Amino acid sequence: MNKKTELRNDWTKEEVEAIYHLPLMELIYKAASVHREWHDPSEVQICTLLSIKTGGCPEDCSYCGQAARYHTNIKVQALLPTETVIEHARKAKESGSSRFCMAAAWREVRDNRDFDRVIDMVKGVNELGLEVCCTLGMLTEEQAERLQEAGLHAYNHNLDTSEQYYEEIISTRTFDNRINTINNVRKAGITVCSGGIIGLGETHRDRISMILTLATMPKHPDSVPVNALARVAGTPLENNPKVDTWEMVRMIATARIVMPASVIRLSAGRIEMDETEQAWCFMAGANSIFTGERETLLVTPNPGVSEDMQMLTNLGLKPMIKESAKTTCTTH
Numbered sequence: 619m620n621k622k623t624e625l626r627n628d629w630t631k632e633e634v635e636a637i638y639h640l641p642l643m644e645l646i647y648k649a650a651s652v653h654r655e656w657h658d659p660s661e662v663q664i665c666t667l668l669s670i671k672t673g674g675c676p677e678d679c680s681y682c683g684q685a686a687r688y689h690t691n692i693k694v695q696a697l698l699p700t701e702t703v704i705e706h707a708r709k710a711k712e713s714g715s716s717r718f719c720m721a722a723a724w725r726e727v728r729d730n731r732d733f734d735r736v737i738d739m740v741k742g743v744n745e746l747g748l749e750v751c752c753t754l755g756m757l758t759e760e761q762a763e764r765l766q767e768a769g770l771h772a773y774n775h776n777l778d779t780s781e782q783y784y785e786e787i788i789s790t791r792t793f794d795n796r797i798n799t800i801n802n803v804r805k806a807g808i809t810v811c812s813g814g815i816i817g818l819g820e821t822h823r824d825r826i827s828m829i830l831t832l833a834t835m836p837k838h839p840d841s842v843p844v845n846a847l848a849r850v851a852g853t854p855l856e857n858n859p860k861v862d863t864w865e866m867v868r869m870i871a872t873a874r875i876v877m878p879a880s881v882i883r884l885s886a887g888r889i890e891m892d893e894t895e896q897a898w899c900f901m902a903g904a905n906s907i908f909t910g911e912r913e914t915l916l917v918t919p920n921p922g923v924s925e926d927m928q929m930l931t932n933l934g935l936k937p938m939i940k941e942s943a944k945t946t947c948t949t950h
């Protein structure tokens with residue numbers, strides 16, 4: 619592949635704004651061109667996401683059905699047994715996944731037995747030859763080091779939204795808390811997976827600001843999940859309008875152009891997109907999806923593995939074998 623675009627982390631707000639507001643066809647064309655310089659456009663990374671501890675979270679993220687304070691239909695589930703998690707990982711590998719992400723609905727990691735168990739899970743999944751990712755909430759530097767030593771490849775910690783809009787969505791932690799954890803992960807030598815969600819009621823300016831924060835980090839996140847709000851009944855955002863697919867395409871294309879080497883993950887919201895709409899997202903530079911045997915993405919509906927494999931075949935795409943140099947995951 620011919621790498622013509624340079625990796626930059628000195629993007630200005632005006633530059634990102636200009637890209638984001640390009641006429642859509644022009645934007646997609648540019649993004650598709652950059653995508654071809656840095657990635658094999660026929661490959662899509664398949665990542666399986668498993669909720670290892672569900673619901674009962676003390677945080678108040680207004681989009682999330684797992685927050686204990688909202689009255690949702692989510693079934694609370696304690697930390698899964700290690701063997702169960704390893705079995706899920708084995709099945710995910712057999713189904714074509716090269717990456718396995720374990721998510722726990724915690725505010726932060728505590729140094730207790732549960733964390734010891736997560737460490738065992740990381741070791742077990744790593745031994746299967748899968749890229750292991752976790753999303754467990756806030757992490758200290760020491761905890762990040764323990765995860766790295768256990769073989770953790772990536773840590774997901776989304777920005778969620780812009781710094782300016784953050785307190786409208788979450789009041790129990792700050793944007794700076796997010797950045798701190800991302801820094802701790804990076805210091806430990808774990809790759810960073812960080813993106814956000816659209817459809818929270820944010821403006822275009824907020825979306826541009828979030829992309830700018832990611833694209834001006836000292837090193838771009840290896841993986842950037844772009845999520846459309848999955849509206850969960852009982853959460854404060856349950857009645858927000860559905861995110862238009864072209865809005866997702868615009869976000870993905872902008873992220874692809876300003877962070878050319880990153881894996882851009884088309885994450886939550888796929889259930890509401892048909893194959894044609896998802897094809898536009900791939901054309902705009904998305905090169906990863908989440909799938910799962912349970913047909914859920916954590917606690918919201920998601921297409922199943924066989925449906926996804928059929929879609930890739932229909933589009934002439936194939937699962938990426940292993941994404942070790944670049945990479946992962948959505949949620950927290």
Ligand code: SF4
Pocket residue numbers: 675676677678679682683684685722723724725755949950
């Ligand atoms: S997004 Fe994560 S931190 Fe926020 S309420 Fe849900 S599980 Fe908790």
